[in-house]
Amino acid sequence: MTENIKQMFSKMNDETRDEALLLLKSEFNLESVKFIKKNWIIGGRIPEENQERIVQIFQNLLRVQILRIKEIKVQF
Secondary structure, eight states: OHHHHHHHHHTSOHHHHHHHHHHHHHHTTOSOHHHIIIIIIITOOOOHHHHHHHHHHHHHHHHHHHHHHHHHHHHO
């Protein structure tokens, strides 16, 4: 599941990535987004009990990102 999480994170634009890291920090009561990015996302050391929730969060964020992109395209 960690590879799936990494793939979803890589599909996020900068704004969505920042939002994802802040959400994970809040959701799991962690102190540092650097820790999350370095150890959980890049390092693949996500606690197993948190992986399912992270997938849900990332799926929702990617859905919102797609909607934002479609909205921008429609405006042009």
